[in-house]
Amino acid sequence: ETGVTQTPRHLVMGMTNKKSLKCEQHLGHNAMYWYKQSAKKPLELMFVYSLEERVENNSVPSRFSPECPNSSHLFLHLHTLQPEDSALYLCASSQEEGSYEQYFGPGTRLTVT
Amino acid sequence: KQEVTQIPAALSVPEGENLVLNCSFTDSAIYNLQWFRQDPGKGLTSLLLIQSSQREQTSGRLNASLDKSSGRSTLYIAASQPGDSATYLCAVRGYSTLTFGKGTMLLVSP
Numbered sequence: 001e002t003g004v005t006q007t008p009r010h011l012v013m014g015m016t017n018k019k020s021l022k023c024e025q026h027l028g029h030n031a032m033y034w035y036k037q038s039a040k041k042p043l044e045l046m047f048v049y050s051l052e053e054r055v056e057n058n059s060v061p062s063r064f065s066p067e068c069p070n071s072s073h074l075f076l077h078l079h080t081l082q083p084e085d086s087a088l089y090l091c092a093s094s095q096e097e098g099s100y101e102q103y104f105g106p107g108t109r110l111t112v113t
Numbered sequence: 114k115q116e117v118t119q120i121p122a123a124l125s126v127p128e129g130e131n132l133v134l135n136c137s138f139t140d141s142a143i144y145n146l147q148w149f150r151q152d153p154g155k156g157l158t159s160l161l162l163i164q165s166s167q168r169e170q171t172s173g174r175l176n177a178s179l180d181k182s183s184g185r186s187t188l189y190i191a192a193s194q195p196g197d198s199a200t201y202l203c204a205v206r207g208y209s210t211l212t213f214g215k216g217t218m219l220l221v222s223p
Contacts, residue, residue, distance in 0.1 A: 006156075042117070043202070043213040056210070090156055101147065102211065104157040 003027065004105035006091050012111045013081065021076040021108045023091030031097035032074040034066060037088040037107070049074060050097035081112045115140045115207050119214035126193055127222055134188040134217045136203030141181050148177050148188050149202040151216070157202065161188070193221045 004025045013019050025032065034046040048056035049068040063085075065077040074091055088107045094100040116139045126132055136146070145164045149157040161170045161177040163186070169178040176189040190197060200216040 004156075040215070042215050043204075045210050058210075088154070092157075098144070101159060101162045103159065104149075106156040107154075109154060 004091060004093055004103050006089075006105040006108050008108060009106065010109045010111075012113060013078070014113055015081060015083070017081075018077070018079040020078065021089055021091075021110075023074040023076075023105055025072055025074075025091075025093040025103070025105075027093055027095075027103060029093040029095050029103075030071050031094045031100070032068060032071070033092040033094075033102065034074065034076050035090040035092065037090060039087075043090065047076075048097060055097055078110075081110075083112050086110055086112045115143075115205060115210075115212040117203060117205050117212050117214035119201075119203055119217050121217055122215065123218040123220075125220045125222065128193060128195060130193050130221075131189070131191050132193055132219075134190070134201050134203075134219070136186040136188070136214055138184045138186075138205045138212070140205075140207065141184050142207065143181065144206040144208070146177075146179055146186050147204045147206065147211075148175075148186075149204065151200045151202060153200075160201075190219075193219075195221050195223050197221050 007022045031050045035043045046060045047066045052068045067075040090107045091105040092102040094102045118137045120135045147162045148160045163170045163179040174191040179186045200218045202216045203214045
């Protein structure tokens with residue numbers, strides 16, 4: 001499998017649930033990203049990892065917890081979410097962190113009930 | 114703070130027309146600008162990336178230009194096809210982040 005993959009593609013969870021989103025890249029890249037895309041809003045960068053170290057956290061609430069165990073995998077752990085957290089969550093990777101082209105996965109459509 | 118604006122928000126054209134999508138940004142200190150395509154409910158597909166030192170990039174029927182000093186980029190699509198129907202996103206790379214516009218939703222009718 002090539003490119004950037006994300007699982008699950010769709011997720012419905014209650015506000016008290018705990019779930020995780022998974023992203024995997026098969027491009028040999030060293031940087032990975034989580035973005036949130038809400039309806040009628042631009043994509044918002046949430047987290048940036050470079051060589052498994054978090055280099056950016058854009059004021060994201062603590063109910064979102066990222067994890068990068070190696071340069072190919074990125075997780076987003078979710079707990080006690082709010083309905084306004086419903087959105088498309090996109091993962092991306094790039095060769096290095098910085099001015100490199102980013103490649104995106106298909107996204108996880110999250111609905112919080 | 115960088116702000117990216119895309120005009121128009123939506124565009125509907127008949128098949129075969131040439132069209133231009135516009136993107137403007139407020140801070141000209143950028144590393145590059147990237148155009149993406151997004152199909153409904155799907156992820157982003159990179160179309161073209163223009164480095165700050167470049168003026169344009171071409172790929173097939175697509176041509177993107179960049180005027181960094183005026184904070185503008187255009188995406189030109191020649192001989193549009195129904196398969197071009199999608200949302201087109203412009204993103205500007207600054208020192209620490211990639212800032213996106215809200216996109217232009219394009220519909221090409223047969």
